[in-house]
Amino acid sequence: MPETATYWTKPIxxxxxxxxxxxxxxxxxxxxxxxxxxxxxxxxxxxxGGKRVRPVLAWCACEAVGGNGTDALPAGAAVELVHAFxxxxxxxxxxxxDELRRGKPTLHKHxxxxxxxxxxxxxxxxxFGALGEPxxxxxxxxxxxxxxxxxxxxxxxxxxxxxxxxxxxxxTPPGDDELARLEAVHRGKTGALIRxxxxxxxxAGGVANDAPDPRxxxxxxxxxxVGLQFQVVDDxxxxxxxxxxxxxxxxxxxxxGKTTYPAILxxxxxxxxxxxxxxxxxxxxxxxxxxxxxxxxxxxxxxDRSA
Ligand code: GRG
Numbered sequence: 001m002p003e004t005a006t007y008w009t010k011p012i013x014x015x016x017x018x019x020x021x022x023x024x025x026x027x028x029x030x031x032x033x034x035x036x037x038x039x040x041x042x043x044x045x046x047x048x049g050g051k052r053v054r055p056v057l058a059w060c061a062c063e064a065v066g067g068n069g070t071d072a073l074p075a076g077a078a079v080e081l082v083h084a085f086x087x088x089x090x091x092x093x094x095x096x097x098d099e100l101r102r103g104k105p106t107l108h109k110h111x112x113x114x115x116x117x118x119x120x121x122x123x124x125x126x127x128f129g130a131l132g133e134p135x136x137x138x139x140x141x142x143x144x145x146x147x148x149x150x151x152x153x154x155x156x157x158x159x160x161x162x163x164x165x166x167x168x169x170x171x172t173p174p175g176d177d178e179l180a181r182l183e184a185v186h187r188g189k190t191g192a193l194i195r196x197x198x199x200x201x202x203x204a205g206g207v208a209n210d211a212p213d214p215r216x217x218x219x220x221x222x223x224x225x226v227g228l229q230f231q232v233v234d235d236x237x238x239x240x241x242x243x244x245x246x247x248x249x250x251x252x253x254x255x256x257g258k259t260t261y262p263a264i265l266x267x268x269x270x271x272x273x274x275x276x277x278x279x280x281x282x283x284x285x286x287x288x289x290x291x292x293x294x295x296x297x298x299x300x301x302x303x304d305r306s307a
Pocket of ligand 1: 053085086089
């Protein structure tokens with residue numbers, strides 16, 4: 001999280017970490033019999049840092065529709081498990097071939113490539129199990145809500161994989177120009193999981209199950225703007241921050257000759273776009289009351305993040 005946001009999102013991130021740790025210990029290791037080495041690899045990938053942006057978004061989206069943030073922990077944990085899977089596999093030599101993640105050696109550098117492949121598979125599988133595990137002090141998840149959460153997680157994960165497929169040149173992004181094609185890649189690769197996190201938080205918070213709910217539409221529009229904004233800022237940081245600041249290799253986009261927002265719009269143009277998207281995100285919430293203020297604050301602060 002950005003420095004300015006740390007003090008207010010920290011308790012949420014800590015609740016997420018506590019929930020994830022208990023899930024790995026009590027469900028993955030104790031109940032499902034994941035062996036100690038694999039469980040350690042899961043903890044390394046899942047609990048070793050990370051801003052927890054997606055579970056925090058789920059929590060705040062839940063509260064934005066009048067829910068209790070604790071009820072969004074299973075959804076947030078599930079999205080974070082998918083996110084951790086994507087980072088572990090993305091870092092593999094066959095994909096991005098990275099050695100540093102969250103300021104530490106990537107999982108395949110730490111535990112070897114076979115273990116990293118298997119841990120990624122396991123993280124993805126466990127994500128779907130996490131949806132049915134209520135948090136301590138949270139509500140039990142009813143069957144209809146559970147089914148909706150599964151569908152959102154499938155859509156978000158699929159969108160992410162489709163975006164990654166296009167990003168790797170294995171499929172052609174739709175769009176008439178370079179900017180439209182870049183947006184299509186990132187609406188999938190980065191945006192789809194952020195959209196899922198926000199929508200799942202709102203669903204866990206009790207938006208109507210039996211009729212279209214305008215609050216879910218508002219949260220979805222918010223999420224679409226924030227998802228793109230997150231990637232614009234990620235591109236900016238890759239171009240302007242240091243490896244030490246990011247905890248992962250900086251400058252990789254330029255080295256790889258990749259199309260990025262700064263490459264197309266320049267640094268100043270990309271900063272303006274990030275601010276514009278933050279504004280679009282808050283505008284999307286105009287019909288929601290003060291309970292959506294944390295979501296509004298997050299989009300502003302994520303536009304200014306430095307890691
Ligand atoms: C391997 C199926 C598959 C997909 C990989 C997520 C992804 C797709 C690749 C990772 C590389 C990348 C730049 C993805 C864009 C999303 C993004 C900005 C990820 C980093 O998320 P943060 O900043 O990371 O939330 P932390 O470490 O804070 O959790």
